[in-house]
Amino acid sequence: MLRAFVQSMESPNHTNLDPSVFFLLGIPGLEQFHLWFSLPVCCLGTATIVGNITILIVVATEPALHKPVYLFLCMLSTIDLAASFSTVPKLLAILWCGSGHISASACLAQMFFIHAFCMMESTVLLAMAFDRYVAICHPLRYATILTDTIIARIGVVAMVRGSMLMLPCPFLIGRLSFCQSHVIPHTYCEHMAVVKLACGDTRPNRVYGLTAALLVIGVDLFCIGLSYVFIARAVLRLSSREARSKALGTCGSHVCVILISYTPALFSFFTHRFGHHVPLHIHILLANVYLLFPPALNPMVYGVKTKEIRERVVRVFQRGQGTGVKVSE
DSSP: OHHHHHHHTTOTTOOOSSTTEEEEOOSTTOGGGHHHHHHHHHHHHHHHHHHHHHHHHHHHHOGGGOSHHHHHHHHHHHHHHHHHHHHHHHHHHHHHHOOOEEEHHHHHHHHHHHHHHHHHHHHHHHHHHHHHHHHHHSGGGHHHHSOHHHHHHHHHHHHHHHHHHHTHHHHHHHTSOOOSOOEESSSSOOHHHHHTTOSSOOHHHHHHHHHHHIIIIIHHHHHHHHHHHHHHHHHHTOSOHHHHHHHHHHHHHHHHHHHHHHHHHHHHHHHHHHOTTSOHHHHHHHHHHHHHHHHHHHHHHHHHHOHHHHHHHHHHHHHHHHHHHHHHO
């Protein structure tokens, strides 16, 4: 598949000196601002690494946090870290040095992992909605429904689902002929941005890309919405205002993460498919917001809104400072 992809780029009409290499242009029309854009990218990348690693360390070292909701949060943090490492290094190379060259194999790999990780994250968000549904609507059965085995299986399903839905895309691209420009007007190897460079019939690629996106975003959002309808019904049946407030408070972090994750995703999806009059740099900025902001903000949301994590983070750092004082003595 990869050999066919590279050979298709080696057609006589191709004008590049190295036909097995693509070139990521960055943000077309805003090249003069690339260096300035690198500042928030660096900040978001650093926040992603520090925040998500902190979440993983805190949950791993605190037995009291070995609960389904926090285990799902660890899955989300792991996916966010992996997605960040798939995009941020190359993005910074483009913004700092204009180093947009990327081999065909690296481009296909980046495309696969970025989109697969996004699908995995959506699956984990759906699992977290199910966790809140069980906790509020069936609290007495919570421990028997969400066992460690079930949580592990959900993690496997998330990985398999994201990988299998994304797997056909590189093969569909491998059958295409690339006989024109190999310059990708984007900051990463986005599926449709690469497809648009092809000379042949790209309808199967477009149809499959749209179908996969609808299967993930559409189905997951519908199920998440349905779970919160049941949660709202259960909360409204509670007689005590304090009990209703407490029940809704347990969902606050998850709702914030859903809004942070799906809002830029939906904007990017609809402007890319239907916003034909939207400037190209707006498309690309929205796509980067979708990839960069949720991984950086998710641990902050849970760290600020979740009392248990907030207290454990403080305790871990106090423990680390105490160890440092003993060593210095």
